[in-house]
Structures are given as C-alpha cells and as structure tokens.
Amino acid sequence: MRTFWHILRKRKMRIVGVVLLLMFVFMAIFGPIIYPHQPAIHPNEIYLPPSWHHLLGTDYAGRNILPQIVLGARNVLFVAALAALFTVGIGTLIGLAAGYLGPIVDSILMRFTDMVLTIPSIVLILILAITIGMSNDVIMAGILSFAGWGGMARAIRSMVLSIRERSFVEVSQGLGMSRTYVIVKEILPNLLPYIVVHLMLALTGAVYGEVGLFFLGVVPFKADNWGVMLNFATGGSGAMYSTRSLMFLISPILAIVLLQTGIVLCTDVVNELVDPRLRNTVGGYQANGRRRQRRTSVGRISVGGRVRSSSN
Amino acid sequence: MKLIRRIAVSLVLIFVVSSITFFLVRLMPGNPYSVMYHKLVMQGMTPLQAEDQVKGIMNAMPNEPVFVQYIQWLTQLVHGNLGTSIEETGVPVTELIFNALPWTLVTVSIGLFVSFLIGIVLGVISASRRDTWVSSVIDNVGSIAHAIPVYVTAVALLYLFNVVWHVFPSSGAYGIMETPGLNWPFLASFAYHIVLPEGTYILAGFGSWELAMKSTTIMVMNDDFMMAARIRGLTRQRIMNYLGWNSILPLFTLFMLSLGTMFGGSVFIESTYAFPGIGNLLATAVTTRDYPVMEGCFMLTTATIIFANVLADFLYAVLDPRITM
Numbered sequence: 001m002r003t004f005w006h007i008l009r010k011r012k013m014r015i016v017g018v019v020l021l022l023m024f025v026f027m028a029i030f031g032p033i034i035y036p037h038q039p040a041i042h043p044n045e046i047y048l049p050p051s052w053h054h055l056l057g058t059d060y061a062g063r064n065i066l067p068q069i070v071l072g073a074r075n076v077l078f079v080a081a082l083a084a085l086f087t088v089g090i091g092t093l094i095g096l097a098a099g100y101l102g103p104i105v106d107s108i109l110m111r112f113t114d115m116v117l118t119i120p121s122i123v124l125i126l127i128l129a130i131t132i133g134m135s136n137d138v139i140m141a142g143i144l145s146f147a148g149w150g151g152m153a154r155a156i157r158s159m160v161l162s163i164r165e166r167s168f169v170e171v172s173q174g175l176g177m178s179r180t181y182v183i184v185k186e187i188l189p190n191l192l193p194y195i196v197v198h199l200m201l202a203l204t205g206a207v208y209g210e211v212g213l214f215f216l217g218v219v220p221f222k223a224d225n226w227g228v229m230l231n232f233a234t235g236g237s238g239a240m241y242s243t244r245s246l247m248f249l250i251s252p253i254l255a256i257v258l259l260q261t262g263i264v265l266c267t268d269v270v271n272e273l274v275d276p277r278l279r280n281t282v283g284g285y286q287a288n289g290r291r292r293q294r295r296t297s298v299g300r301i302s303v304g305g306r307v308r309s310s311s312n
Numbered sequence: 313m314k315l316i317r318r319i320a321v322s323l324v325l326i327f328v329v330s331s332i333t334f335f336l337v338r339l340m341p342g343n344p345y346s347v348m349y350h351k352l353v354m355q356g357m358t359p360l361q362a363e364d365q366v367k368g369i370m371n372a373m374p375n376e377p378v379f380v381q382y383i384q385w386l387t388q389l390v391h392g393n394l395g396t397s398i399e400e401t402g403v404p405v406t407e408l409i410f411n412a413l414p415w416t417l418v419t420v421s422i423g424l425f426v427s428f429l430i431g432i433v434l435g436v437i438s439a440s441r442r443d444t445w446v447s448s449v450i451d452n453v454g455s456i457a458h459a460i461p462v463y464v465t466a467v468a469l470l471y472l473f474n475v476v477w478h479v480f481p482s483s484g485a486y487g488i489m490e491t492p493g494l495n496w497p498f499l500a501s502f503a504y505h506i507v508l509p510e511g512t513y514i515l516a517g518f519g520s521w522e523l524a525m526k527s528t529t530i531m532v533m534n535d536d537f538m539m540a541a542r543i544r545g546l547t548r549q550r551i552m553n554y555l556g557w558n559s560i561l562p563l564f565t566l567f568m569l570s571l572g573t574m575f576g577g578s579v580f581i582e583s584t585y586a587f588p589g590i591g592n593l594l595a596t597a598v599t600t601r602d603y604p605v606m607e608g609c610f611m612l613t614t615a616t617i618i619f620a621n622v623l624a625d626f627l628y629a630v631l632d633p634r635i636t637m
Contacts, residue, residue: 013452115325118618122576123610126598130606131336208461212580215463218598234467234584242475249471253464260459265452 007272017265024259027073035071039063047245057247065251071224076210079137083206086145088152088199095156100164100183113153121147125209129218144209148202156191163190193275200267204260211256226252315626322618330611334385337603338378344603369396369604395604405608408593415485416589419506420574423513430514431521432560439529458519463580466512470584473508480508483586512581524566528559561632567624571617
C-alpha cells in the first residue's frame with residue numbers, strides 16, 4: 001500500500017487516472033443501487049439544460065441523462081474487462097506454446113497468428129457479431145477478444161524464446177523439473193509485468209470495440225449503453241443538428257474519453273507496481289524513460305523475428 | 313524468388329480467409345440464404361424461381377450440400393463474380409466495391425502519411441527532450457489520443473465544425489455540382505470535403521507513431537555509431553540525419569498493424585461522415601444484413617492489406633540493406 005502511494009505521488013497525472021478509473025468502477029458496482037429504476041420518460045422536459053434536478057440535462061424523451069451514464073458503466077466495463085481477460089489469456093497461451101513447445105508448434109501457431117494479424121480486426125468482429133449474434137455478454141466478450149491477441153502472442157513468444165535460453169531456466173530443466181513447473185514457476189513470473197500492462201491496453205481496445213458495435217447499431221440495442229446513446233444522438237434523435245441538445249451528445253462522449261484516459265494513465269501506475277525494477281529510480285521521468293526502453297526491447301525482438309522470417 | 317514465394321503465400325492466405333467467410337455465413341444457425349429462399353417460396357414463388365433468384369445473389373444453388381455450394385461459389389469467385397447485392401437489387405457486388413474503393417484508398421493513404429509525419433516529428437522532439445515536461449506532455453497526449461475511439465473523435469469534430477461552427481460539410485466526398493475526374497473544381501471540392509475525415513484519421517493515428525518513434529529514437533541514440541558520429545565531430549544536421557533514418561526504418565514493420573487499424577477505423581469514420589467509401593459500404597451492408605456485399609468488402613479489404621504488406625516488406629528490403637528479400 002505504501003509503495004502504491006509512493007508511485008502515485010511521483011506524478012500528478014497518475015492520481016487523476018486512478019481517480020477516474022475508480023469513479024467508473026464505483027458506477028459499475030453501485031450504479032444499480034443508486035438508480036434502481038430506469039429513468040422515467042417526461043415528454044414535457046425534452047433536452048433540458050443541466051440543473052440540480054438533472055445534473056447532465058435530459059435526452060430526447062425527457063429522461064435524465066446522468067442515470068443512463070451511470071447505469072451504462074456496468075455493461076461497458078463488465079464486457080470490456082471480460083474481453084481483455086480473454087485477449088490476454090489467449091495471447092499468453094498461444095505465445096507460451098509457440099515459444100516453448102518447439103519449432104513445429106511454433107511455426108503452425110505463428111502462421112495462424114500472422115493470418116489473424118493481417119485481417120482487419122474491426123471488420124472481422126462486425127461479421128462475427130452479426131453471424132453469431134450478440135445474445136449475451138460472454139459471447140460478445142469472446143468475439144471482441146479476437147481483436148487484440150495476435151500482437152500479444154507474438155510478443156510473448158519472442159520473450160519466451162529469449163527467457164528459455166537464460167541460465168535459471170536451464171538449471172531447473174537440468175534438475176529434472178517438469179515442463180509445467182518450468183513454465184509456471186520460471187517463465188511466467190518473468191512475463192507477468194508485460195501481461196498485466198497488456199491487460200490494461202487490451203481494456204482500452206475492448207471498450208473501443210464494444211461501444212463501437214453499439215454505435216454502429218450492429219448488435220441488438222440494449223438499454224443504457226454509451227454506444228447506444230451515441231448512436232441515438234448522432235442519428236435517430238437529431239441531437240446532432242441543434243446546439244440545444246449538446247448535453248445528450250457530449251455526455252456519452254465525455255464518459256468514453258474519461259474512461260479511456262483513466263485506463264491509459266493507470267497503465268503507467270500498474271506498470272511500476274508490477275515491475276520492481278522500475279521503482280528504485282529517483283525521479284518519475286527516469287522511470288518513464290526506462291519503461292519506454294523496456295518496451296522498445298520487446299519491439300526490437302519482434303522486429304528481429306520478422307526480419308528473420310523474411311530472410312530464411 | 314523470395315518475392316514470388318511471398319506473393320504465393322499471400323494468395324493462399326486470401327483464399328483461406330475468403331473460404332472462412334463463406335463457411336462462417338453458411339454454417340451459422342439461421343443461414344441467411346436458406347432463410348431468403350424459404351421467404352421467397354412463402355411469398356408465392358415456385359421453388360425453381362426462388363432457387364434461381366437466390367443463385368443470382370449468392371452464386372450457388374441454395375438447396376445443394378454446403379460443399380457443392382462452396383465449389384460453385386469458388387468457380388464464380390475465380391471469374392471475378394462476387395454475387396449481387398440484396399439491398400440494391402441486381403447490382404453486382406464488384407461494381408459497388410470498385411466504386412467505393414478509390415475513395416477509401418485515397419483518404420486512408422493521406423491519413424496514414426500525415427499522421428506518420430506528425431508522429432515522427434513529435435517522437436523525435438519527445439525523445440530529444442526526454443527528461444523535461446515537454447516529453448511528458450507529448451507522451452500523455454499521444455497515448456490518450458491513441459486510446460480515444462475514432463467514432464468519438466469523428467462525432468466530436470463533426471459537431472464542432474459542422475453544427476456549432478459551420479465551416480466544413482457534413483457528408484459526401486465532393487459537391488453535387490462537380491463531376492469526378494481530374495479537374496480543379498472537383499479536386500478543390502474533394503479536398504474541402506475530406507478535411508474532417510482526414511482530421512479524424514490523423515488524430516486517431518499519430519499517437520501510436522509518436523510512441524513508437526520515441527522508443528526507436530532513444531534506442532538508436534544509444535547505439536555505438538551515434539557515439540562515433542559525435543566523436544568525429546560531424547555537424548548536428550548530419551547527426552540528426554543519421555538518427556532520423558535509422559529510427560524510422562523499424563517503424564516500417566508497424567505498417568502491417570496500422571493498415572488494418574486504419575481500415576477498421578474507416579468503418580466508423582466513413583459512416584459518421586457519410587463518405588462513399590468501402591467502410592461506409594460495409595457499415596450499411598452490416599446494418600441491412602446484405603451478406604454478399606459484406607463478404608465482398610471483407611475479402612477485398614483483407615486482400616488489400618495483405619498486398620500492402622507484401623509491398624511494405626519489399627520496400628523494407630530495398631531501404632534497409634541489412635535485410636534480403
């Protein structure tokens with residue numbers, strides 16, 4: 001806890017990020033308790049400006065906007081978190097298998113990963129979404145996770161390839177430890193910082209995909225999703241064409257922007273929290289420089305991998 | 313020789329992807345084509361007529377086994393026939409796609425190029441002032457701009473510059489008075505219409521370039537040859553030249569990922585600005601469940617991206633002598 005405070009205090013932006021993310025998590029957990037009912041329709045109160053009674057004004061049917069945003073957070077965050085978990089899970093599994101199980105598995109899995117990487121993910125998600133259908137949240141998260149695991153699998157694979165040559169892995173292999181033991185106890189802990197940081201990045205990607213699907217109107221509308229609000233604001237309700245309805249347009253936009261900003265700023269905190277090597281530096285900036293460099297080395301390995309694959 | 317092998321692999325890849333789309337749509341519960349066939353029969357068509365009509369749309373007989381349908385569909389595909397649209401009855405899918413593709417290609421490549429330029433400039437600035445507030449501001453702005461979804465940027469820009477301050481048009485790719493072609497009024501009108509879409513592409517795209525450029529620049533700065541250049545007392549301009557070229561090169565491989573993202577973004581951007589490109593075509597096809605158009609768009613964007621990657625690999629080998637193609 002103390003290290004957490006220490007990390008937070010180093011830069012003000014980090015506090016902003018954590019507060020933003022906590023605010024949305026709070027909304028997602030306690031939203032239905034604060035607002036147990038769907039906001040009522042008041043035909044005489046269409047597009048009211050913000051007031052004490054309606055903190056964010058009202059929408060095209062005279063409904064209060066604030067409860068819609070608060071209730072929307074649960075769905076958005078739940079599906080996004082699930083999708084991010086799936087993404088990272090698949091990416092790690094495939095990366096580990098490709099890196100550790102020998103050249104045949106490696107080349108099969110990597111050809112497959114290359115194929116998935118070249119397909120424009122949003123387009124694939126759109127087609128999957130309407131052929132499979134988005135009946136429940138878990139299926140939706142599964143489809144969304146298709147977007148991001150390719151890059152992750154590649155990076156994990158190249159890291160595993162370099163870690164397995166290090167002496168501590170060779171020692172435990174030489175001691176006759178089982179394959180599972182080596183993977184779980186020796187390799188996985190070294191990948192953990194990257195996995196956790198990538199979880200945050202996958203979260204932003206999943207929010208992008210999920211709200212986007214609702215925004216395009218591809219999946220059946222559910223009440224209280226920011227994407228649905230944005231869809232109505234730009235299309236059906238005509239909120240786009242008048243400055244009076246500004247609040248209905250700007251509320252979902254602000255919600256999405258603040259959530260993504262919060263996640264991005266928290267990535268920095270999480271990164272330092274899980275990677276002890278970054279902590280013992282004097283100033284925040286130096287830590288930042290190192291962080292970038294570490295990420296670079298990952299990028300470089302994958303670049304090298306590509307170079308090798310195109311020259312053999 | 314390498315190039316030929318790469319192209320062959322790409323062709324196989326495109327074939328696999330299009331086969332996947334075929335089976336994906338046919339094997340799902342509620343196969344849209346058999347649904348369509350039964351609907352036509354219910355509306356009073358004879359089974360033969362209905363079969364004919366469905367065949368015209370999807371290129372295969374609806375009541376045959378899936379594998380036979382696949383063979384029929386493949387034969388038509390090889391002949392360049394992708395079926396006809398369900399929504400715009402009778403219009404071939406290829407015609408719809410080739411009307412839309414140029415718009416998207418032009419806007420996406422301009423967007424890619426400009427965001428790349430902005431990204432590398434900001435990245436170098438951020439790398440050279442690494443320990444100051446400048447770098448921290450640029451990095452934060454870059455990563456947040458990267459994380460904000462394109463449709464949010466698109467809607468916000470549209471609202472700001474079309475509703476609040478009416479300076480840019482809200483839809484279309486050129487004015488109704490212009491005839492498309494190589495004449496000045498048309499080009500001017502086109503440039504005027506793509507300001508907002510391009511702005512969105514750039515805002516959404518420059519962040520990742522900036523972060524990548526910063527990290528490669530820092531990496532190259534610490535390389536031995538940079539030290540050698542400084543020791544030899546080369547001019548600052550000369551050193552910056554070395555630094556720039558060597559750090560831009562690795563970014564070339566990122567093209568693979570960014571092209572897919574750009575095309576994905578075009579779905580949202582073009583449908584928000586009602587721009588007549590392939591993204592908008594796909595978005596409309598998806599909302600109206602126009603399966604042949606959807607499959608066509610998907611195959612074509614994938615093929616475009618795969619070939620752009622082959623081209624990028626080839627260019628990379630030309631630009632970087634350490635790599636042989």
